[in-house]
Amino acid sequence: MLRVCVRMVAALTLALAAFGVLVISYAGKAQASTQDPFHFLEMQLIFLGGSVVAGAALYFLDYRLFREKWVLWALAAAMVVGLLLVFVPGLGKTVKGSHRWIGLGPVNVQPVEFVKLMMVVFLSAYLGRVGALVRRWKEGFLVPLALLGAVGVPLLLQPDFGGLMVVAGLSGALLLAGGADWRRWGALALLGALLLGAVMATNENRMARLRNEATGQNYQTFQAQVAFSNGGLTGVGLGRGMQKEHYLPECHTDFIFAVIGEDLGLAATGAICGAYLLLLLGGTVIALRAPDRQGSLLAFGATLLICAQAAANMAVVTHLFPTKGLALPFLSYGGSSLLTSFCAIGLILGVGRRALDAADAPETPGKRLVSLQ
Numbered sequence: 495m496l497r498v499c500v501r502m503v504a505a506l507t508l509a510l511a512a513f514g515v516l517v518i519s520y521a522g523k524a525q526a527s528t529q530d531p532f533h534f535l536e537m538q539l540i541f542l543g544g545s546v547v548a549g550a551a552l553y554f555l556d557y558r559l560f561r562e563k564w565v566l567w568a569l570a571a572a573m574v575v576g577l578l579l580v581f582v583p584g585l586g587k588t589v590k591g592s593h594r595w596i597g598l599g600p601v602n603v604q605p606v607e608f609v610k611l612m613m614v615v616f617l618s619a620y621l622g623r624v625g626a627l628v629r630r631w632k633e634g635f636l637v638p639l640a641l642l643g644a645v646g647v648p649l650l651l652q653p654d655f656g657g658l659m660v661v662a663g664l665s666g667a668l669l670l671a672g673g674a675d676w677r678r679w680g681a682l683a684l685l686g687a688l689l690l691g692a693v694m695a696t697n698e699n700r701m702a703r704l705r706n707e708a709t710g711q712n713y714q715t716f717q718a719q720v721a722f723s724n725g726g727l728t729g730v731g732l733g734r735g736m737q738k739e740h741y742l743p744e745c746h747t748d749f750i751f752a753v754i755g756e757d758l759g760l761a762a763t764g765a766i767c768g769a770y771l772l773l774l775l776g777g778t779v780i781a782l783r784a785p786d787r788q789g790s791l792l793a794f795g796a797t798l799l800i801c802a803q804a805a806a807n808m809a810v811v812t813h814l815f816p817t818k819g820l821a822l823p824f825l826s827y828g829g830s831s832l833l834t835s836f837c838a839i840g841l842i843l844g845v846g847r848r849a850l851d852a853a854d855a856p857e858t859p860g861k862r863l864v865s866l867q
Contacts, residue, residue, distance in 0.1 A: 496783045496853065499776035500846035506769050506776070507824060507839045511542060511832070514750070514825035520733040521746040521753050522827060534746055534827050537601075541829040548833055549840030557792055557844055560619035569616045570641055576605035577648035593652045606657035607830040609645060611838055613661055614668065614795035616641070621672035622788025634674045638665065639682070650693065656818040660803070662686065668795050672787075715813045717742040718749055721756035722763075722812070729759035746827045748819055751811045766825075767808070774801040777842050785852040789845040796838040 515538055522534025530536070559565060580586040580593045587595040587602055595602040617638065621628055628634040642665055649658040666683060670676055721737040724730060735756035738745045745753050755763045777797025784790035800823045807822040809815040821831035 496779060496846065496849055499779040500843060500850065503773060503776040503780070503839065503846070504843060506773050507836070510766075510769060510824035511545075511836075514827075515539065515542065517750055517754060517757075517825065518746050518827050521738045521750065537829070538827055538832075541832045544829075545833045545836035549836035549843075552837050552840035553844045553847065555844065557619075557789060557841060557848075558786075560615055561623045561788060566616060566620060566623075569612050569619075570644070573609045573612050573616075573641075574644050574648070577609060577645065577652075580605060580648075580652060592654065594654055594657075601829060604828075604830040606649065606652075606654055606661070607834045610657075610660055610664060610799055611796070611834045613641075613645070613665055614799055614838075615792065615841070617665060617668045617672070618788050618791035618795055621668065621674075621791055622786065625787070626673070628669075628673045629675060634669070635678050638669060638674070653693075655690065655693075656820065658690070660806075660820075663802070664795060664799060667798060668791055671794055672791055712813075712817055714743055714749060714817060715811070718752035718811050719813060721752040725756040725759040727759045728761055729755070729757045732757050748807065748821060748826060749811055750826050751808055751822055754825075770801055770804045773797070777801070780842055780846040780849065783849045783853075784845050785848050789848060793842050793845040796842050800835055800838055 515535070518538050519532075519535045522538070523531045560569070579596050585596055586593050587597040589595065594606065595604055597603075620638070624633045642662065645661060646658055649655075649661070662683075666679055669679055717737055721735060721742060724735065724737070729735075735753060737756050738753050742749055742752060751763065751766070754766065774797060777793055777800075781790050781793035781797065784793055803820055804823050806815060806818070807820045807826075810818055810820065821828050823831065823835040826832075
């Protein structure tokens with residue numbers, strides 16, 4: 495079962511990424527009216543090549559290295575510094591009043607995408623290191639809270655409320671799975687939700703967007719509904735949909751799911767949902783069969799990161815959630831999302847590889863295999 499799940503996760507990842515390139519090849523072409531018509535396709539292929547290499551490197555890396563104290567400090571510093579770099583004049587890039595990107599020539603990097611995965615890596619390693627001490631006040635509450643605060647403040651200043659909620663949600667899930675006191679974190683989550691709601695209420699742009707969602711006046715989600723309606727059960731044909739022709743903004747990035755729905759219908763969108771569910775199943779099995787506590791939490795967190803973002807993106811596009819700039823992992827155009835998604839898969843498969851090695855290794859007489867927990 496474990497071996498099947500490892501192979502299934504790898505195959506689904508490559509299939510989704512390849513299908514994403516196919517859709518971007520024509521959806522991006524329609525969007526690139528003033529530049530090279532194949533600009534987005536060419537960039538996505540470059541992103542894909544680099545992402546596969548990065549994912550493969552993490553697959554072969556011994557994830558237990560992250561438990562070293564100096565690595566934990568480096569991860570924490572990288573998260574905070576990365577989020578602060580968006581405010582550096584000449585380096586940070588501001589779009590519609592939000593400071594969320596770092597401009598590196600023709601490529602814009604969104605640090606929060608990397609912070610999401612680095613938080614999973616940090617907390618899984620940290621919880622694997624402290625073990626049962628996670629029930630204590632300092633190890634299980636104050637230290638993780640200090641890191642969340644250091645990461646959360648820059649996200650509030652950017653502002654990126656959605657990114658903050660993803661990071662906080664992932665952190666909470668990992669801490670609870672790692673045995674932290676649910677009463678402390680539950681009370682903090684309630685307080686944090688109230689404070690975040692109050693901050694959001696003072697943000698006119700966010701409140702205007704929520705009012706538009708409530709009254710059905712959001713242009714993007716309306717056009718996405720038109721796309722799904724046009725597609726019906728089997729779609730209008732690959733590349734034949736009209737919404738990509740400048741009717742649906744960001745159709746090759748956050749709203750690529752709607753393009754697929756128009757072109758290939760409910761059959762294709764249902765298959766994509768099934769693919770993410772199988773990824774969730776495969777990642778969960780790998781997490782449960784991991785050889786140690788750190789590996790289990792790492793596979794769980796990385797799987798949750800991919801599948802929760804996929805679910806949130808599809809909920810936004812189908813107008814179940816308010817509009818939020820979340821990419822659909824492996825399918826949406828964008829280097830930051832694709833790179834972090836492949837790195838997450840590399841970590842999951844790396845845990846699976848070690849689990850298979852532990853399962854296949856014979857026990858020598860009089861000696862048990864010792865977990866590195």
